[in-house]
Amino acid sequence: MMIMMDGVVKRYNELIALDHFSFNAQDGEIVGLLGPNGCGKTTAINCMLSLLRFDSGDIEIFGRRVDSNNNDVKRRIGIVPQELAIFDKLNVYENIDFYCGLYIQNSKERKKLVEEAIDFVGLDKYRRFTPGKLSGGLKRRLNIACGIAHKPELLFMDEPTVAVDAQSRNFILEGVKKMKADGRTVIYTTHYLEEAEQLCDRMVIMDQGRNIAQGTVGQLQESISTQERVEVGFLTEDPGMKKRLSELPHVVKVTNKNDNYLIHFEKQENNLANLIKFIESNNLTYTDLTSERATLSDIFLELTGKELRD
Numbered sequence: 001m002m003i004m005m006d007g008v009v010k011r012y013n014e015l016i017a018l019d020h021f022s023f024n025a026q027d028g029e030i031v032g033l034l035g036p037n038g039c040g041k042t043t044a045i046n047c048m049l050s051l052l053r054f055d056s057g058d059i060e061i062f063g064r065r066v067d068s069n070n071n072d073v074k075r076r077i078g079i080v081p082q083e084l085a086i087f088d089k090l091n092v093y094e095n096i097d098f099y100c101g102l103y104i105q106n107s108k109e110r111k112k113l114v115e116e117a118i119d120f121v122g123l124d125k126y127r128r129f130t131p132g133k134l135s136g137g138l139k140r141r142l143n144i145a146c147g148i149a150h151k152p153e154l155l156f157m158d159e160p161t162v163a164v165d166a167q168s169r170n171f172i173l174e175g176v177k178k179m180k181a182d183g184r185t186v187i188y189t190t191h192y193l194e195e196a197e198q199l200c201d202r203m204v205i206m207d208q209g210r211n212i213a214q215g216t217v218g219q220l221q222e223s224i225s226t227q228e229r230v231e232v233g234f235l236t237e238d239p240g241m242k243k244r245l246s247e248l249p250h251v252v253k254v255t256n257k258n259d260n261y262l263i264h265f266e267k268q269e270n271n272l273a274n275l276i277k278f279i280e281s282n283n284l285t286y287t288d289l290t291s292e293r294a295t296l297s298d299i300f301l302e303l304t305g306k307e308l309r310d
């Protein structure tokens with residue numbers, strides 16, 4: 001087990017930021033840590049890294065208690081923090097070299113690692129640029145290079161794609177996939193559900209300092225009542241339609257979406273067929289009819305009562 005965090009409580013005075021929070025990660029997994037603003041993601045990571053003291057509970061990384069003074073353990077961990085941690089006066093190469101130098105003293109080995117990191121984030125053209133001359137996306141890429149240059153086995157990435165352009169975002173996501181292919185373990189926090197779905201082997205959903213659900217997207221989908229959503233729109237308006245649709249078999253609820261209805265169904269083979277039968281037998285004309293499986297966004301909404309995105 002790469003990370004084991006059990007029943008951790010962390011208070012900031014009156015506020016309970018982590019409320020008996022448990023979390024684990026196996027070797028080689030990408031685990032997503034998802035939750036709304038202020039749910040405790042950064043606090044959880046900082047406790048794992050022993051950058052923050054916690055009030056009770058246990059945390060082990062690489063099978064032992066984390067100690068911020070233990071250099072051997074620190075060398076095996078990489079951090080890409082949410083706030084950019086780069087020096088304005090140093091250029092791209094020098095920034096990466098500085099961070100790599102915290103763990104790798106041998107200058108020949110370090111040079112090779114810095115070159116690999118520059119290549120990995122695609123900043124070769126910018127190696128002599130200071131951060132002030134880089135776009136937001138390129139700064140994020142530099143921030144990542146600083147965190148990964150020493151080739152850590154375990155990498156923490158705290159919202160690495162916030163406010164980046166599409167090209168840098170793809171670069172970052174592809175980079176995370178490459179790290180997994182190299183056998184590294186990645187803990188990835190994000191607000192973006194599509195990213196989590198695309199990248200993560202497993203997800204932990206946090207709300208108010210607690211682990212409220214975990215599993216693969218498939219497992220999380222199974223855990224909620226809505227399994228399929230069908231959007232349907234009709235040519236003519238009928239004030240009683242919402243009620244009639246909600247009386248169809250296996251309907252959890254019906255909501256409005258613009259001029260259409262969104263029917264949330266339980267898992268069942270014949271949901272769409274039943275709806276079409278209803279449409280035909282009532283001689284209705286539909287303008288839209290689409291069906292999709294519950295998404296991570298539905299899972300989040302059902303579990304927390306909140307949208308993930310602000």
Ligand SMILES: Nc1ncnc2c1ncn2[C@@H]1O[C@H](COP(=O)(O)OP(=O)(O)OP(=O)(O)O)[C@@H](O)[C@H]1O
Pocket residue numbers: 012015017035036037038039040041042043044082
């Ligand atoms: N140093 C601190 N002192 C007091 N309260 C804090 C401190 N750091 C965080 N908090 C509070 O603890 C809670 C958890 O914060 P944290 O930053 O861990 O959440 P988060 O999920 O990472 O949020 P975000 O998505 O905005 O980064 C929030 O209510 C926050 O206001």
